[in-house]
Amino acid sequence: MDPRVTEHAETLVDWSARIERGDDVVLQVGEGAHDLAVAVAAVLGERGANLLATYDSAEIRRAYLRAHDGDFDSDPAFELALYERADSVLALGGSRNVAGTADVPGERRQAFSRAREAIREARLDTDWVKTVHPTRALAQRADMASAAYRDFVYGAVLRDWETLAAEMGRLKDVLDAGSEVRLLKEGDGTDLTMGIEGRTAINSAASVAYDSHNLPSGEVFTAPTGTEGTVHFDVPMTIRGRTVRDVTLEFDDGEVVDWAAAAGEAAIAEVLDTDDGARRLGELGVGMNRGIDRPTDSILFDEKMAGTVHLALGRAYADCLPEGEGGNRSAVHVDLITDMRAADTALLVDGEPIQRDGLFRWEDGFE
């Protein structure tokens, strides 16, 4: 077995999930994630944790959902009990076909999701971590050869997380102390201003110890308000099964007042029409994982790409908000990404550049 699979497992169990002896760990195994699951099981055994493996199969989900009449029971007691008592959930993604549930009607899927709110909450109340095993299907979606994609995934996952956490801490400190963020890209007309007064930035260092639940992670994010101006997103993405390209949003008083897209207009319109909160930003995130050097059509990786900034329409994370403030509410949270690695771009906090042309001031030396 590729020794990086074991390193991945150790990073997941020790750095990300902080598993300790006696922890009750649900290991959610994707159809193509078997090898990673075996490596994780060995690490969990070594640590003396308790293990229950569930099987997260797109083909099983598809068969079940298509056959069901859609009148789902609310939060079945046996599954709720499992997650209510679990200490950690390690979700090992690893599709064998990313379109594996493409022919499940959207309504059926939503009805199933609505019926499982308490189960979802119980899972989110654990020390959960989501990661991914590099399968051929994921390599194909990334438009990469399988061996090259494996190198890419391990390059993103097997970082010196302590050092990156320290670097991200510098950006967090700047954002926590700041009142206003400005995003400038002369090349494409981006000039966007967001308020961050009183908000807390999350140093998302791929560990529950940092309130971070993705491996890889490597971003600092907060919840902006009162957005004004124009922003262009030049990183292509798949949103609701459709390719979205070159989205431009125009904000006034925090709300999208005009927008355009070179591709995927219908998907963006659908997102914006969800509810009032879907027209406001819930997240401003700065990607800082230098192992991620290209978009691979996977939000788990793309939004952490070093030299990019992402903004999410919809729901804000409660952890970023001052005590007692609700923040932006919405049924959606859809990220869009802009690449700052271009001439004449800048990220400014209270007028001071913290990043220029995709490099931070401590990298570039412009301070």
Next chain:
Amino acid sequence: MDPRVTEHAETLVDWSARIERGDDVVLQVGEGAHDLAVAVAAVLGERGANLLATYDSAEIRRAYLRAHDGDFDSDPAFELALYERADSVLALGGSRNVAGTADVPGERRQAFSRAREAIREARLDTDWVKTVHPTRALAQRADMASAAYRDFVYGAVLRDWETLAAEMGRLKDVLDAGSEVRLLKEGDGTDLTMGIEGRTAINSAASVAYDSHNLPSGEVFTAPTGTEGTVHFDVPMTIRGRTVRDVTLEFDDGEVVDWAAAAGEAAIAEVLDTDDGARRLGELGVGMNRGIDRPTDSILFDEKMAGTVHLALGRAYADCLPEGEGGNRSAVHVDLITDMRAADTALLVDGEPIQRDGLFRWEDGFE
């Protein structure tokens, strides 16, 4: 997909487990049982049952058990809660390598098993059913080509269970009314007498409605006492990883007083030395599944083979015993099989032949 996979799934859900709308069903998916799991998920969806799939992987179990120091937590709360609240457990066997845990030390395995008694009890308290998807590894163990093995498995599973249940009911009635069973095989010196007074025979018709938890099933069994005489077992088996062949047991006053084996003596000695109960019989079973026409080194199939009788050393099933009687107790329950399809063999109840040369009196017409 082979249409027999769907028929297997329907038989499992409807005939065997009697799943109804709203039932909480744990689907335990063996490493090689994915296709059957997908078919079962579709049937569960159609019936409106709730589904949680667990992943039963020998490779995960091996990695976990080998890495653990052996000091296991007792009945981890999250897994216990799952099984305590489940209505049914459908265990889909389907190894990719039947020796997948061969290098896990026996002690480690036993310690793990001892630590999970309440979980095991909770599973047994559900409407559980165990079945098997025909994998290449299982075909190999049966010494059969894969396609021929699939035909064999579906021949055993896809029976007219109503009709077989009615036929098995005839044997049950004879056993329930009888006091003594005698097994005769002139060819190999078998002449064994067992008491069955007051015992209840189980009509194991592959359905929880018949207290039967195997698919395939097709046997009638009871709990004998006061065994006297000699019995020869000519069907080869694997017991504790060792091939066992031509075992002869001699009983006096219910207990093994002498024995021999042409192969696998150490395995038999190990079984007999487990405890006092291991030297007494816990089960007398009569195989009646005519889809099973040969041994395939799998007890799930072998003991149901039409024309065979099996006897188990060790633990008796409580369901066969009169109210308040404990029956034979032991940590083991090891089946041994003798083939009655030979000249001058007979199964007699209170002196009346119920089977001759492997054929029942209602088949043979000798009544």
